[in-house]
Every structure is written in C-alpha cells, then in structure tokens.
Amino acid sequence: MIPAGEQEKIEQARRIVQSAAYLVAFTGAGISTPSGIPDFRSKGTGLWERYDPMEVASLTTFRTAPARFWDWKRTLMRQVWQSQPNPAHYALAKLESQARLKAVITQNIDGLHQRAGSQTVLELHGTIETMTCPSCRRQAPSSQYRALIESGDEMPRCKTCGAVMKPDVVLFEESLPPRTWRAAEKHCASADVILVVGSSLEVWPAATLPEFAVSNGARLIIANLSPTFLDGRAEVLLPYNVAETLPLLAGL
Numbered sequence: 001m002i003p004a005g006e007q008e009k010i011e012q013a014r015r016i017v018q019s020a021a022y023l024v025a026f027t028g029a030g031i032s033t034p035s036g037i038p039d040f041r042s043k044g045t046g047l048w049e050r051y052d053p054m055e056v057a058s059l060t061t062f063r064t065a066p067a068r069f070w071d072w073k074r075t076l077m078r079q080v081w082q083s084q085p086n087p088a089h090y091a092l093a094k095l096e097s098q099a100r101l102k103a104v105i106t107q108n109i110d111g112l113h114q115r116a117g118s119q120t121v122l123e124l125h126g127t128i129e130t131m132t133c134p135s136c137r138r139q140a141p142s143s144q145y146r147a148l149i150e151s152g153d154e155m156p157r158c159k160t161c162g163a164v165m166k167p168d169v170v171l172f173e174e175s176l177p178p179r180t181w182r183a184a185e186k187h188c189a190s191a192d193v194i195l196v197v198g199s200s201l202e203v204w205p206a207a208t209l210p211e212f213a214v215s216n217g218a219r220l221i222i223a224n225l226s227p228t229f230l231d232g233r234a235e236v237l238l239p240y241n242v243a244e245t246l247p248l249l250a251g252l
C-alpha cells in the first residue's frame with residue numbers, strides 16, 4: 001500500500017516521467033515478485049533456501065553437475081511459465097507505446113516484459129526462453145522442451161548431438177552479452193530520465209548502468225522496496241509495491 005501523504009511523491013515522479021523525452025527503465029527481480037517469481041536475494045523464499053545461487057547458477061555447476069543445475073533450473077522455469085506479467089510490466093509497455101520510454105534494460109531472465117508487450121527489451125542476463133547446445137551450438141526455443149521440463153526430472157538434450165542443453169542465461173563465471181551491453185550503454189547515455197524498478201542495484205556490472213545515466217545528466221527515480229547505493233542521487237524514491245506505483249506513473 002502507498003501510505004497516505006505520499007501522493008505528492010508519486011505526483012512528482014509522474015510529472016518527471018510524463019515530461020521525459022528519452023525515458024529508460026532499469027528493472028530487476030523486484031518487478032517480477034508481484035508476479036510470484038521469488039527474488040533469490042530475499043530470504044524466506046523456499047526455492048532459494050535449498051540452493052546457494054552463486055554455486056548452482058554457475059558455469060562450473062552446469063559443466064560438472066548438470067543434473068544438479070537442472071534440478072534447480074527446472075523449478076525456476078516452471079515458476080516463470082506459471083506466472084503472468086503484473087501491472088508494473090504493463091505500465092512500462094504502456095509508456096513505450098506512448099513513445100516516452102525508449103528501452104527497458106532488465107536483469108531478469110523471465111521474459112515477462114515481452115509478454116506484457118514491451119518491444120525494446122535489453123536482457124543483460126539473458127533469457128530462459130531459448131536454449132543453446134554447448135557442444136554443437138544448436139539453438140532451440142525452450143518451449144520445445146516445456147513438456148519434458150514440466151513433467152519430470154529428465155534433462156533437456158540437444159536433438160542433434162544429444163548434449164545437455166544450456167538455457168541462454170548468463171551464469172556466474174560468464175560475461176554479459178557484449179552487444180546487449182553496448183546497446184544498454186547507448187540508451188543510458190541518451191536518457192534524460194532513468195527509472196529504476198525493483199532493483200537494489202547490488203549486481204555488478206549491471207548496476208553501474210543507472211549510475212552511468214545519471215553521470216550523463218539523466219534525472220533518476222528509484223522505485224524499490226529497499227535502499228540502493230544511488231538513493232542519494234535520486235530525485236524521487238518510491239519504496240512501495242511497484243505493481244501499485246508504476247501504473248500511476250504511466251497515467252493508467
């Protein structure tokens with residue numbers, strides 16, 4: 001709930017967003033938690049208590065213990081497939097359709113921005129929507145394996161060579177996709193307003209992008225439940241449920 005008396009902050013943020021010529025959104029796990037996808041940095045979310053994300057979501061684990069990797073990954077993929085975009089995702093899609101928002105830069109791998117209708121989505125950490133064979137590089141939509149992933153504990157295998165498929169997500173020990181990174185930097189250099197949504201800005205190097213935008217003169221709004229290292233440079237802080245605040249900023 002947005003506390004009474006905080007409406008002025010919402011209004012202030014709405015005016016900044018609605019007067020932006022080049023708005024860029026930077027999103028993290030917090031935009032998808034209202035859709036039921038747990039943030040692995042939050043405590044008390046069952047899935048993550050059974051796994052150390054730094055260990056299981058690593059390239060080493062995929063290579064040396066693929067069954068363990070897939071045991072974790074299939075649970076996450078099932079959760080994503082059962083989830084729907086929430087009003088915060090739709091609000092960003094709306095701002096893009098108004099030609100105000102130029103890009104969504106996201107740390108999320110769940111594809112919910114696209115499902116809500118966003119067109120320009122830069123996925124810094126990749127996506128679970130496709131997979132690639134590490135052996136022969138054959139790429140396939142994850143939907144081809146959906147029945148297999150949802151029905152049991154068999155690992156998805158390449159239909160050409162039989163190797164265990166790897167989802168196109170950036171794992172620990174992997175670098176960010178360079179083309180996506182360059183495009184994100186370009187948008188951040190052009191932005192006159194940067195809107196951080198549901199990110200505590202703790203994951204490097206992704207979190208340097210909003211700072212880069214601010215250093216290039218962008219005004220900063222942060223909609224996140226917990227503090228971030230950039231709070232002191234923000235014009236407005238909105239520590240409320242993003243599914244409530246974002247639609248107000250978009251005039252929905």
Ligand SMILES: [Zn+2]
Pocket residue numbers: 133134135136137138158159160161162163
């Ligand atoms: Zn293959």
